[in-house]
Amino acid sequence: MSELELEEVERSLRNAKGVPAADKLIKYLRLVRELHVRDSPTVARYGNILLRHYKSHLSEEELWLVHEQVAVAALDAHALPFAASVIKAINRRFPDSVRARRLQGMYFEAAGDFPRAEEMYRDVLATHPNNEMALKRMVSLERSRGNPAAAIEALRRYLDTFGNDKDGWEELAELYLEVLNYRQAAYCYEELIMMNPGNSSFYTRYADVLYTIGGATNYKTARSYYAKAIELTAGGSLRALFGVLACAAHITDKVALQDARSRAQIELPEASTQALLRIYRTHAPDKLPFVEPLLAKLAAGQPGAQ
């Protein structure tokens, strides 16, 4: 609903001749803020127009919210001079605000001046040791420096305190994957699954990590998680379908046909193959010649085929 509204406003802005109307600009920026859309170049462009022509149309509170939003967007779009002017305005208005100093630090980050950015954040942390924004900026700072080990260390310290931050765990999982520490990454994905048990992508990624670690137990567990992802996506996740097949190729022990569960385990690869074939047949028939031999190999129990 709101997304549609956003599209509509954006379209009318794009079609406007000359300087667009203030209320449309304000509405667009407000929707972007509310929906957490990341369309930095557009936001920076329209924010620039709004702040240049219609400053008086905004209430005091919203004016500075827009300033912050536009500053971050400008940094993201790497429009550094414009960002600097906006951040300067913010600093003039709130000389000792932590949020203003975060923006300054982010400017230094964007400009590649990492030591000064770090100094900025450390400064904030000295007075506000529990400032989440600054703690998280430290992580991203280390990441942009290309130092995942330090980033992991900073993020771990942050998550030890703020253990309910979903984005934090996601970031940590990615960082661990980057340094090939699969066991820790698995821990993060477990945490994420508990936070959001309905999100199939966490199941798939967790299964991927388990599969990568390897070992008979992990293959079986991974298969279960791929199966859960299949269940959640109603068979629509190709990654989960392939994952089931890959796991099945690794699991060598024979299962006797005793109960429903073992029967399901035997039937699952076959059903997944059928599902995959059907999806390829309808959506990408030209790829069928490649997929068919692959599936045949997987079914024959050659995991290397993928």
Place this chain on the structure above:
Amino acid sequence: MAAGHSALLLDGAVRDWVFIPLTLAIVLMKLLTQYMHQLFNAPPPNNKDLKEIREMQALTRAGRLRGFGRFIPETSFKMRKEYFAGEKGLFSQKAVTRSPQEAMATDPSVMVDMMKKNLTGMVPQLGMGMVVNFFFQGFVIGKVPFPLSPRFKPMLQRGIDLASLDVSYFTSLSYYILLLFGLRGAFSLVFREEMVDETAMMQRQMNPMAANPMGVDMDAAFKAEKAALGQVEHEWELESAEERAVEVLRRQLKAKKL
């Protein structure tokens, strides 16, 4: 009582030396209170320790583990359970967060904070009350332009006990009390920031414990969470995931060709 018959003539000096100074004094006092309040409240109440946040968040995490632990494998569940509720687990240690009573006894800053709040709220009011009582007592300073029932007598004629005085006359002391509480609306128009709210302040003074809703007895919460976690047996939700997946796929395949 016919109005014209017993009309009271008030001396002009009462207006010049009681009504105007009193009004001025109250407005100035309100201004002073407002600024003092802003001054003392300058540091936001963001003095929570990292460790305290950690404990709050750990409780939430443990609660989630209880609720959704069935979605992760058993070994992972046991590892977390051990971390939270094990012999050396987080919840077996003494909490860093202190209960409000404890905090008050050990941390002088809490007391000082409360003193400051009282200082800005109660002391000027008391002082003003005394000043008004001393200098402006016993004046009839005005008349409301409408008749009132005798029940308003104690409200409007505080400080003067005259049975024969018409109720619509009001005295200096009543005027003071009226202004004290009535000016809030007018002041909130002038100050953009939050006004000192007398009623809230009084509530706080009545019940200082209730004023601090963040005060949780962490030790008790830890104990409760530890016991609750100990009760939970891990039952892997994905035990039958494969069956359900096969079922889903079969149904899909049987259904119309996409």
